Amino acid sequence: MSLRSIVRELKEMRDGIGSTSKRGAESKRRLSRTKSYVAPDVLVTPSELIQQGQWANLPSELLLDIIRRVEESETSWPARAVVVFCASVCKSWRSITKEIVKTPEQCGRITFPISLKQPGPRDSPIQCFIRRNKETSTYLLYFGLVPSENDSNKLLLAAKRIRRATGTDFVISLAADDFSRASSKYVGKLRSNFLGTKFTIHDSQPPHDAAFQQNCQSSRRFHSKQVSPRVPACSYIVSTVSYELNVLCTRGPRKMQCVMNSIPVSAIQEGGNAPTPTSFPQLFDEPFFPSPAIKKKVPITDLSSASYSEQPVLNQGSIEPLALKNKAPRWHEQLQCWCLNFKGRVSVASVKNFQLVAAVDPSHNISAEEQERVILQFGKIGKDIFTMDYCYPLSTFQAFAICLSSFDTKPACE
Amino acid sequence: MMASSSSKKISVKCSDGMVLEVDETLVNASPTMKCLVEEKCGESNIVITLPNISSKILSKIIEFLKVDLESDATFNDVGVQSVDVDSKAPESLTSFNNLKLEFIKFDANTLLYLVTATHYLKIEKIYHLGCVEAVRRIRENAAK
Numbered sequence: 001m002s003l004r005s006i007v008r009e010l011k012e013m014r015d016g017i018g019s020t021s022k023r024g025a026e027s028k029r030r031l032s033r034t035k036s037y038v039a040p041d042v043l044v045t046p047s048e049l050i051q052q053g054q055w056a057n058l059p060s061e062l063l064l065d066i067i068r069r070v071e072e073s074e075t076s077w078p079a080r081a082v083v084v085f086c087a088s089v090c091k092s093w094r095s096i097t098k099e100i101v102k103t104p105e106q107c108g109r110i111t112f113p114i115s116l117k118q119p120g121p122r123d124s125p126i127q128c129f130i131r132r133n134k135e136t137s138t139y140l141l142y143f144g145l146v147p148s149e150n151d152s153n154k155l156l157l158a159a160k161r162i163r164r165a166t167g168t169d170f171v172i173s174l175a176a177d178d179f180s181r182a183s184s185k186y187v188g189k190l191r192s193n194f195l196g197t198k199f200t201i202h203d204s205q206p207p208h209d210a211a212f213q214q215n216c217q218s219s220r221r222f223h224s225k226q227v228s229p230r231v232p233a234c235s236y237i238v239s240t241v242s243y244e245l246n247v248l249c250t251r252g253p254r255k256m257q258c259v260m261n262s263i264p265v266s267a268i269q270e271g272g273n274a275p276t277p278t279s280f281p282q283l284f285d286e287p288f289f290p291s292p293a294i295k296k297k298v299p300i301t302d303l304s305s306a307s308y309s310e311q312p313v314l315n316q317g318s319i320e321p322l323a324l325k326n327k328a329p330r331w332h333e334q335l336q337c338w339c340l341n342f343k344g345r346v347s348v349a350s351v352k353n354f355q356l357v358a359a360v361d362p363s364h365n366i367s368a369e370e371q372e373r374v375i376l377q378f379g380k381i382g383k384d385i386f387t388m389d390y391c392y393p394l395s396t397f398q399a400f401a402i403c404l405s406s407f408d409t410k411p412a413c414e
Numbered sequence: 415m416m417a418s419s420s421s422k423k424i425s426v427k428c429s430d431g432m433v434l435e436v437d438e439t440l441v442n443a444s445p446t447m448k449c450l451v452e453e454k455c456g457e458s459n460i461v462i463t464l465p466n467i468s469s470k471i472l473s474k475i476i477e478f479l480k481v482d483l484e485s486d487a488t489f490n491d492v493g494v495q496s497v498d499v500d501s502k503a504p505e506s507l508t509s510f511n512n513l514k515l516e517f518i519k520f521d522a523n524t525l526l527y528l529v530t531a532t533h534y535l536k537i538e539k540i541y542h543l544g545c546v547e548a549v550r551r552i553r554e555n556a557a558k
Contacts (some may be wrong), residue, residue, distance in 0.1 A: 055522070062530060066545050069546075074553070
């Protein structure tokens, strides 16, 4: 039996369980543009193991070496899909691939969907771009400096704007065609208040660090139409973003502040680390409820009226969350405009453009260099095309959600 | 068959029961086999056993080792930079490339056995070629 036929059999088995792999010309086009999933954690039954043949049962040392060589050989998308492929061949391959693949913080590479919720690299930013589609109100986040000519960019996340009576929601998903909150591709959402001045970022999974679950309240449980246990029953507020208009000058740049409830200030102190989830919540487990938060039951809709300092989130627990603020632009006398050094990554002036740095005070003991470091940068480069560069301690998901808020701020703010 | 000198032969018993007579120089190319031989150094007629490698796979490995060693020998004999080395160099490169091409022809199971065997026998060069081919096939399959 050739390797190809073994692999095809495995793929057929996976298709039967309900993965996204398809064959044919249509899928080839899709595959080149879209995500490659790690198949959901389905336990392999003994009969499947027998069919997998001897390649699944290679001595682990050998398997480790081969998969490591595969991982090292393809570091950028779309070719990196081969690493995700290795993880979906069978259980033993999956565990070894996950062992080998490092987090984006360690290697600067994005591999599995969970990489999107892990902090970025410390030394150099991960560079992405966002394509806006006004007709469908969708925003697609791609990996890469700028759109490539052959349209082969790797899609990381997709968002759809949904206007409600009391504000706007941006639903964030792994797939550009599936924004259902009950879907396994649902990653989180961004919710705004009525005025578009305050936003909350909701993550579909609890923060990795148990200590942080104090800081993130769980919202009301939403009832999905499905009975399946795969529904994320809670969402966790991992960040709040607020905009203030510049009172001195109505045409001046607005002030932006983000409080990252899921990232402690210690993450940017010397020797600090940001929470790094290693997997999406188990689909068949009971959803986790952080009990103190449930009892307090602060509804999120109150955020529009509550002022920033009154949010109980900040006073809960002894761990101080990291706050980010936008770097103030300089007024350029000759050009008569506000300027920021985007290092060539932003070319069109727009009120949406911003750079976020850490907002700290002297008691936090953060070096001047660290205080100057741009953690997130967002800006326009063309009609409906924007660049997004982010680095540690933000994750792709958090960075994308913060950038989405920039799309929604109303004229009241300008 | 074309032994350069009358080197000693070692009997190697394979998993299928067959016994192959292998040149000592080739046996020594594998640290694992060399070790097995050294353990039996006192005996007059040395027989080492490889319970996890079939004669088919072992003969393939020996074939590759011969090609490899012959190309290496030209370098060993001559030394650093000389006309002779230059004229021999393309030959050794071709034989290495030929080896690579050989791997592409193998079916999945043979490749698997070769990689496992050379890993066990610690024959770096051939193990590496086997891994490279395995990686190439995985990439090919992923693309489909």
